[in-house]
């Protein structure tokens with residue numbers, strides 16, 4: 310699969326022309342976390358081995374799920390190490406915005422030379438990292454990767470989730486959501502359906 314095809318798959322699925330660009334909170338100095346992700350109807354973001362090829366048919370549908378509009382609202386991305394490793398398997402680096410990879414096992418020295426200036430490795434916990442990024446002027450951060458999203462949710466650092474449900478059951482895989490200390494009510498904002506069968510909902514947290 311070409312890079313272009315893979316990236317279209319990644320971006321389009323992780324991604325609606327009428328996507329409601331979230332209101333920028335210009336009065337607050339804190340960084341807010343935002344999720345934009347695709348999952349199977351049974352709640353998996355990848356197969357057990359990390360495979361996301363099941364998304365490709367939906368990316369190929371040509372439907373605009375709003376990824377570009379979403380990306381225009383964020384200052385940068387934070388991703389878990391496993392998601393970063395998946396992105397490294399693409400033909401080229403797909404992000405124009407700065408990326409912070411959270412990892413306790415990788416260091417800056419492990420980065421490919423061409424990623425210098427584009428990617429930072431951080432071993433900070435979610436809250437101190439958000440505070441550090443706030444001091445750098447980040448207002449909105451895209452948080453990506455199942456386990457990373459779960460840990461940000463558990464620390465109340467996610468403001469909203471745009472979840473695109475892919476009409477497939479995988480039976481097993483890497484889950485989007487995980488254990489919680491208590492039920493977490495979500496405010497449903499909007500749901501859009503696509504001819505391909507994708508269903509995209511936006512929920513606010515907190």
Ligand SMILES: NC(=O)c1ccc[n+]([C@@H]2O[C@H](COP(=O)([O-])OP(=O)(O)OC[C@H]3O[C@@H](n4cnc5c(N)ncnc54)[C@H](OP(=O)(O)O)[C@@H]3O)[C@@H](O)[C@H]2O)c1
Pocket residue numbers: 322323345346347348353354355358359360361388389390391392393395411412413414415434435453454455456457458460483
């Ligand atoms: N369907 C979609 O739209 C979509 C979107 C994104 C990703 N994906 C897929 O999701 C898979 C990766 O998700 P994942 O849940 O396995 O992993 P992940 O969240 O991407 O990465 C988890 C890793 O991040 C590091 N980490 C550092 N601080 C952390 C913290 N506070 N909480 C959690 N992790 C922290 C740890 O790595 P160290 O061991 O190095 O410390 C941990 O093992 C990939 O297959 C990717 O393709 C799918």
